[in-house]
Amino acid sequence: MYLIDIDDQEIEHNIRALLTSFYPGCDIAYNSEGADVELSISVKGTLVSIGDEQYTIDSSDRLFGVTKLIYKILSKNTGISLPWGMLTGVRPSKILYSHIASGSGRDECIDYLVKERFVSPKKAKLAYEVASKEYKLLGGMNYSDHYSLYVGIPFCPTRCLYCSFTAYPISRYEKRVDEYLDALCRELAAVRDMMSGRVLDTIYIGGGTPTTLKSEQLDRLLGFIEEKFDLSNLKEFSLEAGRPDSIDEDKLRVIGSHRVDRISINPQTMQDKTLEVIGRKHKVEDIYKAYDLAKNIGFTNINMDLIAGLPGESSDEFRDSLMRCIELKPSNITVHCLSVKRAARLNLMKDVYKDMTFDGIEVAVPLSFDLLSDAGYKPYYMYRQRNQAGNQENVGYSMEGSECLYNILIMEELQTIIACGAGAASKFVYPQGDRNRIERAENVKDVEGYIKRIDEMIERKRILWNN
Ligand code: SF4
Structure with a gap:
């Protein structure tokens, strides 16, 4: 003790x-x-x-x-020696952001992290690359009069072993989805009124898995957003197609017919045996099919998520998954490190999975930096979480010009992000001198409660925004 x-x-x-x-x-x-x-x-x-x-x-x-x-x-x-030295915060690159803003160069920044904060040279280099990219991308943005919008669809085909998000099996809620969308559209309309006169920069539809919606429901939601919000200055519109087992041609065509310009198709692993262990009811083959379909329909900005540290995998298998994704040439690849929260099945049933460890996370994560850099990808956002395997980090890599602004904005907490849907958490940013004041408003997590208490969710946002 x-x-x-x-x-x-x-x-x-x-x-x-x-x-x-x-x-x-x-x-x-x-x-x-x-x-x-x-x-x-x-x-x-x-x-x-x-x-x-x-x-x-x-x-x-x-x-x-x-x-x-x-x-x-x-x-x-x-x-x-810990890879991130004495840095315990969730955003190691944040420290360098202010150094870069005050004119420090690459070597100076890396030196500072290595000598003053005991960060390993490799991680210091990663932090510098991310911070300098963020500085470049966010440099000209207006935070006080602009905002971003998050829309949550809390349904998934099945629940993954490590999941701690607001996600319910679609099979149980199929009959309530239209009512959910009714409530969501009411909340979106109220947000449009609240934010009138402000410029909408980015939209992110996540969850859960938005593509668990039927194609008509996707059409309804996307059409509603386009009708209600002024998208004339929109810089980016992302939708997490996410699980390959929720994607079909019809849905992708509907998404492609709207303003969405970035989607995710998230394998997490390219190993069939691991997909089974984590509770995904599809095969690697389905990932390839979904990706090809999206490419053929014309999506050019596609992200693929991978997780290092999944139960029962080796670092060689992770490497193989990463190489297979790189071969597909998506514009973005995000490498997460497994982080098991209290509510995840993997934690609740930890005795069952105790022998299914991942060997070599300390090797796998730095290796992803090397392999992705060799393939032309650059790291552009990064964060750490509690209970993260091997004390490592999550990093978003992209090809030049395909970075997801929303991902950086949500990390940096510089801009107000209004979040709609069950379990969605809004962040209101009020500039105050050199430190922002941030107020949060969380929606209820359960679908039933969200539908019933939608007026309360809307009112909560209004009160906070008007204060
Ligand atoms: S796809 Fe994501 S949100 Fe859905 S169950 Fe799996 S981890 Fe949770």
């Missing part, structure tokens, strides 16, 4: 993150209650006690000073 007594929430958050990175699965408590204590850490003002040793840190930046000190000691005790 690791005992902590810390007088600041942010510092405690960082120390907890470091302890769980150095000692995965360790117990951290405020009180030992008789259990054996491996190490105790106390932070009171500028005084830091680690075991029997005491240190005094500079009071001008306690968060940085304490995190750096604890990282160095844990690294020395374990003999381990």
Whole structure:
């Protein structure tokens, strides 16, 4: 057990993150209650006690000073250097964004991360590439008068083993989908009124799997958005076709007849045995079919998602999946690292899957950077999550000019993103000096509740927006 007594929430958050990175699965408590204590850490003002040793840190930046000190000691005790060094936040590239904005060059930025934050040279290079790309793409954007729109379709063909999103089996809800769309359209119409006079930059339809809707339902939703919103300045319209087992020619033709200019077809893996383990009721062959169909219909901007760390896979199999995706030449490939949240079946049934580990995540993820870079892809957005396999990260790669702006905007929290649909979470960004104030409004997650309480969801947004 690791005992902590810390007088600041942010510092405690960082120390907890470091302890769980150095000692995965360790117990951290405020009180030992008789259990054996491996190490105790106390932070009171500028005084830091680690075991029997005491240190005094500079009071001008306690968060940085304490995190750096604890990282160095844990690294020395374990003999381990973490790939992201002492960085515990979800967006490692954010630190470099301000360095680039104030004129620092590539070597200076990478040097800073390696020497001051103990980031590995490879990760520092990745962070620089992402930050410089974001800086270039977001540079000219207007945040105060513009906004983006997210639309959630919370249905999927089946529930994946690792899923923690708002996603319900379509077979159970088939009869309620039209009612769901009625409520969603009411919410969208209210958002259009609320945001009148503002410019809509990007739209993202996600979920769940939007292509679980029938082609007539997709047509209705897309037509409604086009009719109600002014899309004359729209920079990007993405739709997650997502699961290959939800895609057919009719649906893709309907999507292609509207303003959508970017879709995702997400294999997650190109191994049949893993598709079965994660609960997907389709084969690799179906991924190829869906991709060919989309290309033949004329989609040119297609993203494919892969996950490293899926149960029972090896790093060679991940490499094979990645190479197969690269051969298809989609404009975007996003490499996620498995992150298992509490509500996921994979966590709830962890005993069943305990022997199905993934070997070599530390190799697989850096390898994806090399293979994708060799194939001409560049990293353009990145984030980390809690409980992420191997303390790695999720990275979106794209061919030049095919980057998804929405993905960057949702990460950077610089622009208001209004989210409609069950479980959707809006972020209202209010510029305030050099720090934005962010207010969140979450819709209820269950479909039934969303349909019944739609007026409440709308009112919640209105109140927040008018304040
Ligand atoms: S496709 Fe995505 S949202 Fe749907 S069940 Fe799988 S992980 Fe969840």
